[in-house]
Amino acid sequence: MAVSRKRFELANTYDIVQTRQYARQMARELGFGLSDQARIATAISEVIQQIIGHGSGGEAFFATLSDGPRQGLECICTGGAALAQLLDAASSRLPGGISRLVDEFVLEHGDGEEMAVVMRKWLA
C-alpha cells in the first residue's frame, strides 16, 4: 500500500536540489541508513536531471510504502515522451545504472506522450 506524501513540480535545475534533499530526508526519517539515503537521493536526482535536461518538465510524487511488516519509499517521476529513451540508456549503463541504486525501477507509459518512472526502495 502506498500513502502519498508530497508532490514537486520539475521545471528547473533548482528543483533537482530541492527534490533530492526531500528524498534524502524522507529516507532518513523512514529509517534508511546513510548509504541507502545516498542511493535513493542519487537515483531520484538523476532521473529528474534527465527530465529537466530534456526540457519537458514534469512532476515527482513521493509516498511511503507498506507491505506487511516491510516499509519502503516510492518516488514516481513523470515527464515527456523522450524520457523513455533517455532513461533506457541511463538505466542500462551498467554497472553504474540508476537501477542499481533502488530495488525497483520501472518505466510506465501514460496517456499520450506522458511517461513515468517508478522507483522503490525497501527497508532491509
Add this chain to the structure above:
Amino acid sequence: MSSDILIVEDSLTQALRLKMILEREGLTVSWVPNGRVAVELATEKPPRAVIIDVNLPELDGFKVCQALRTHPATAEAALILLTVRDHAQDTLTGLDAGATAYIPKDDYAEANLLQALRDLAILDPEPVEASWG
C-alpha cells in the same frame, strides 16, 4: 594526538569553511589538500571520521576511500565523500569503495554533513521532527 575529523579537500576556501563549521560544533579538525598525504596521515593517526572530496591531486577521493577502508588502522572509520559529482556512477563507485556516506556539494551539503555526523554519533543528536509528512 589524532583529530576527530580529517578533511581532505584541495580547495582552501571550502576546507577552511568546513573546518570552521566543525570546530564550532566542538570537534578537533585537521585538513590536508592531497589524497596520498591523507592516507598517510589517517593511517598513522586515525581520526573518527574522514571527509573526502573526490577530485583531489595524486590520489582521487574514491581511491582514498578504498585505501582507508582496507587498512586495519582505518577500517572502522567513518568515510564521508563530499563532492560535486552527483551521478549514479559516482555514487556507486564511492559506496563500492567503502564510503559510509555520499553527500553532494549543494545548498544542503553542510546540513547533511552535520546530520550524518550526528547519525554516526560523532556529534550529539538533535531532536528530530518529521519534515516530509
